[in-house]
Amino acid sequence: MSDLTDLYQSVILDHNKRPRNRGRLPAATRVATGDNPTCGDNCTVYLRLDGDRIAAISFEGQGCAISQASASLMTTQLKGKTAAEAAAAFADFKDIVTTGRQPEEFSETAAFAGVHAFPARIKCATLGWHAALEALKQPDQPSPS
Amino acid sequence: MSADFSRARADFPALHQTVNGRPLVYLDNAATTHKPRAVIDALVHYYEHDNSNVHRGLHALSMRSTDSFEAARARAAQFLNAADPAEIIFTRGTTEGINLVAQSWGPAHLKAGDIILATEMEHHSNLVPWQRLAARTGATLRLVPVAGDDAEHGLDLDALDRLLTPQVKLFAFTHISNTLGTINPAAELCARARKVGALTVVDAAQSAGHEPLDVRALGCDFLAFSGHKMAGPTGIGVLYGRRALLDALDPWQTGGGMVASVTYEGAQWKPSPERFEAGTPNIADAVALHTAMDYLDTLGRPALAVHDHALALEARAALAGIPGVRVLGPRAGQPRAGLVSFALKDAHAHDVVTFADQDGIALRGGHHCNQPLMKKLGLPSTVRASFYLYNTADDIAVLTASLRRIVKFFGGG
Numbered sequence: 001m002s003d004l005t006d007l008y009q010s011v012i013l014d015h016n017k018r019p020r021n022r023g024r025l026p027a028a029t030r031v032a033t034g035d036n037p038t039c040g041d042n043c044t045v046y047l048r049l050d051g052d053r054i055a056a057i058s059f060e061g062q063g064c065a066i067s068q069a070s071a072s073l074m075t076t077q078l079k080g081k082t083a084a085e086a087a088a089a090f091a092d093f094k095d096i097v098t099t100g101r102q103p104e105e106f107s108e109t110a111a112f113a114g115v116h117a118f119p120a121r122i123k124c125a126t127l128g129w130h131a132a133l134e135a136l137k138q139p140d141q142p143s144p145s
Numbered sequence: 146m147s148a149d150f151s152r153a154r155a156d157f158p159a160l161h162q163t164v165n166g167r168p169l170v171y172l173d174n175a176a177t178t179h180k181p182r183a184v185i186d187a188l189v190h191y192y193e194h195d196n197s198n199v200h201r202g203l204h205a206l207s208m209r210s211t212d213s214f215e216a217a218r219a220r221a222a223q224f225l226n227a228a229d230p231a232e233i234i235f236t237r238g239t240t241e242g243i244n245l246v247a248q249s250w251g252p253a254h255l256k257a258g259d260i261i262l263a264t265e266m267e268h269h270s271n272l273v274p275w276q277r278l279a280a281r282t283g284a285t286l287r288l289v290p291v292a293g294d295d296a297e298h299g300l301d302l303d304a305l306d307r308l309l310t311p312q313v314k315l316f317a318f319t320h321i322s323n324t325l326g327t328i329n330p331a332a333e334l335c336a337r338a339r340k341v342g343a344l345t346v347v348d349a350a351q352s353a354g355h356e357p358l359d360v361r362a363l364g365c366d367f368l369a370f371s372g373h374k375m376a377g378p379t380g381i382g383v384l385y386g387r388r389a390l391l392d393a394l395d396p397w398q399t400g401g402g403m404v405a406s407v408t409y410e411g412a413q414w415k416p417s418p419e420r421f422e423a424g425t426p427n428i429a430d431a432v433a434l435h436t437a438m439d440y441l442d443t444l445g446r447p448a449l450a451v452h453d454h455a456l457a458l459e460a461r462a463a464l465a466g467i468p469g470v471r472v473l474g475p476r477a478g479q480p481r482a483g484l485v486s487f488a489l490k491d492a493h494a495h496d497v498v499t500f501a502d503q504d505g506i507a508l509r510g511g512h513h514c515n516q517p518l519m520k521k522l523g524l525p526s527t528v529r530a531s532f533y534l535y536n537t538a539d540d541i542a543v544l545t546a547s548l549r550r551i552v553k554f555f556g557g558g
Contacts, residue, residue, distance in 0.1 A: 004503050005554065008496070017556070039495055040512040040519065040526050062525040064493035065555075118499060 007114030008065065014108075015069035020076050025058040029140045034131035036063070036123055043071050045131040049140065052082045057132070064124050066115065071128025073108055083136040090129045097125045148448035154535040156181040156440075167505030170540045175323050175351060175484050175531035176509055177373045180437070184376060187436035191429045198425055200402060214428050217435035218418065221383050224438045225368065226359040232391065234384040234421045235431050239350040240270040242369030242384030243317070245421060246346055247274035248397040250390070255314055257283030262308055262316040262343065264289040264300055265521065266325060269514040271317055271348045284314070291325075296522060297476050299327045305337065313343040321351035321482040324513040324527070325474035326457060328352075328482050335364040344390070350374055354441060354533075355483055356450035360385050372430065376533075377437035381430035384421075391417035398423040449534055453483030456532040456541065460485045463545045467552055473527060484531035486513070489548075492555040494526040500554070501528075504547040 025046035033044040041063030048056040057079050059071045074093075078086050093112070096103055100116035103109045115125045154160060157179045162169050171179060191213065197206035199214045215230070222230040236242045255261070261275045265288045279286040289305050292298035300318075309316070316338040320331045335345045344366040349358060354375020360368055367390075372381040386394075396403055396414055400423035405413045414420045441449065462477055464470050469490030475481040489497060494510030501508050509529040512519045519526065530544055 004500060008554070038511065040516060041495075064495035066496070068493075121495070121499060124495065 003114065003117055007111070007118070010108070010111040011065060011069040015072040016065040019059075019068060019072040021058040021079075022072065023058055023060055025056055027056065028058075029142070030135040030138045031141075032131045032135035032138065033061075034127045034134065036067075036127055039063075039124075041067050041124065041127060043067060043128045043131050045071075045075075045128060045135050047132070047135045054078050054081055054086070054136075059128055059131070061128075063127065064121075066112075066121050067124040067127045070112060070125045071131075073112075074128045074132060077107075077109075078132055086136055087133060090126075090133055093129060094126060097122050148445070148452050150444060150449075150452060150534040151537060153181075153444060154537075156183070157535055158182060158185070160535055164505040164507070165503050167503075170504075170506045170543050172530040172532065172536065172540065172544065173507045173509050174533040174536075175374070175513075175529060177379065178354065178376050178533050179535070180378065181376055181440050183440055184378065184433050184437050187433040188378060188429055191432045195432075196429075199428055200419070210428055213432045213435075214426065217431040220435045220438050224358070224442070225383075225385050226361055227385055228361065229388050231417050232385055232388050234386065234391075234418045235426055236369070236382045236384050237380055237427070238371035238373070238382035239348060239369045240371075242367075242382055243271055243346065243348065244274050245384055245397050246367050246369075246386070247278045249394045249421070250315075250344075251278040252282055253395060255279075255282040255284040258312065259284040259314045260310065260312045261286045262289065262313045262338075263287075264318050264329075265291040265518055266296070266300070266322045266327065266515070267317070267319055268323055268348065268350070269516070270350075271319060271346070272517070275315075275317060287313075289318070291518065291521070294522075295471065295473050296325050296327070296518070297474060297479075299325075299475070300329060300334075305334075309337055309341050309343065311341050313338070313341055315346065316343045317346040317348070319348040319351070321349075321355070322474070323351050323484070324486055324515045324518055324529070326481040326484045326486065327474050328480055331365070332363050335366075339364060351482060351484075354449075355446075355453050357446045366390055372434040372437060375437060376440055377434040378430040381427050381434050383434075386417070388417065391421070394420075396420050396423065400424050402426075444534060452534060453532050453536075454481060456536055456538070457481045457483045457485055459538060460530055460532070460541045460544070463541055464548070467545065467548055469552060470548075473522065473524075483533070484529060486527045486529045488524050488527045489552060489555070492551055494528045496555070497528045497548070497551055500551045501544070501547050504543065506544055506547055508544075 028046035030047040035042045043061035046058045057075045097115040159179045195209045197210040199211040218233045219230045221233045290301045292301040338345045347365045347368040349370040353370035368385040373379040403423040472487045498510035511526045
């Protein structure tokens with residue numbers, strides 16, 4: 001299982017075990033949940049925008065190591081971005097996980113290139129990203145807390 | 146000592162392959178079983194020799210097709226010890242059989258205030274049709290609880306006493322839980338339902354291919370199973386219904402083959418089973434299902450049950466020795482059908498399934514079409530290993546070795 005251990009090593013040892021920005025964001029003004037009905041995984045993304053940029057972002061949910069680590073990494077990459085920049089970042093990420101190519105600039109995203117060898121898991125890697133982009137499409141809501 | 150079916154393993158062509166460089170260890174039999182050569186040959190033979198429509202043509206091929214199709218029906222009646230082949234309706238599978246009952250029987254027999262009873266361990270296919278029927282008719286759906294933190298006590302039979310009131314018109318339950326491996330006391334459940342005048346629907350998807358079934362001994366009113374979970378083809382299943390009930394039901398689909406006479410103004414229905422088989426049926430798969438039933442009975446269903454149950458008990462014991470494993474359903478040593486569902490503390494089910502696949506092992510990871518039960522047990526998903534006649538103790542050894550590596554990799558143990 002060498003391809004697989006290569007894929008999981010960096011992913012699991014870091015983001016899955018010590019997820020970044022995990023938990024509810026009290027000051028969130030936008031919330032969206034992504035579900036994977038075939039496996040029961042879910043990911044809720046909380047956002048707060050400052051002007052047109054993401055000022056704060058967090059996620060919570062249940063799922064496999066790939067989905068949780070990917071959501072964790074996603075929060076670190078989207079902070080400070082506009083909706084258009086976030087959409088471009090997702091397009092880049094999606095291309096990496098489906099084709100296996102390396103990212104143009106070195107980043108932790110490289111770990112996810114290995115997902116392309118496991119097509120059934122691509123939807124796991126994109127679950128959190130879909131939720132984030134969905135949240136970005138919404139109008140601002142009053143902070144829930 | 147369980148029966149030895151190791152020679153039967155050679156009958157299943159698809160088992161003899163490597164996956165990711167390892168010999169296939171197929172442990173996803175609760176989802177679908179593999180098919181023996183005889184069943185595959187029956188399909189090919191039908192299409193190469195007899196292919197024709199049934200019940201309509203007067204030519205040789207149509208008569209042969211009709212004879213084969215009706216012989217399959219008679220065989221299914223015998224397989225279930227039904228009184229009459231007219232009590233056997235061919236469906237696409239268990240799901241369609243249950244939906245047929247919900248749609249044909251339901252609206253004409255339920256009103257506001259009536260109760261449909263099911264259980265907390267039902268597959269979505271024996272839950273959602275009843276939810277929908279309740280919504281359509283104003284009836285209420287109630288569920289028999291599952292007892293124990295790991296569902297180890299099965300159905301709460303004390304609660305069943307309280308729930309089975311005269312308002313209950315129908316009690317639908319699974320014979321064997323696809324998620325837990327629990328074997329429900331089907332005959333007792335039917336007898337209790339009968340006392341309050343409720344009809345019973347038994348989901349036999351997980352039992353039909355694994356142990357003897359006798360609808361008259363069970364005392365059920367309806368029973369549904371799928372061919373593909375018992376060495377037969379996909380796309381064919383059986384709904385058994387008591388003759389007196391079936392002849393009083395309206396059809397659920399209408400069209401050719403199910404009508405006695407038609408005018409431009411209306412139509413009259415044929416009796417069961419044709420009444421419930423509108424359109425050209427799945428002839429080839431019914432014929433191959435006949436072969437699958439013969440195959441299982443040649444091996445002997447009582448021996449199959451002993452074999453599958455023994456493997457599940459062995460697997461349960463082996464898994465309990467792996468750190469961080471939580472096994473659902475019956476406790477160690479308690480009777481259990483041929484499957485084991487479990488969760489690992491440090492690894493998600495989908496990660497486990499992907500890793501095991503690299504070792505050539507086919508497992509199922511997920512909610513097993515039982516989301517509400519998973520939620521109740523506080524689990525997003527589990528891993529399930531399910532056994533059939535061709536599985537061996539060696540398969541369990543491969544599985545446990547793989548799981549030990551996975552647990553170690555994910556930092557447990």
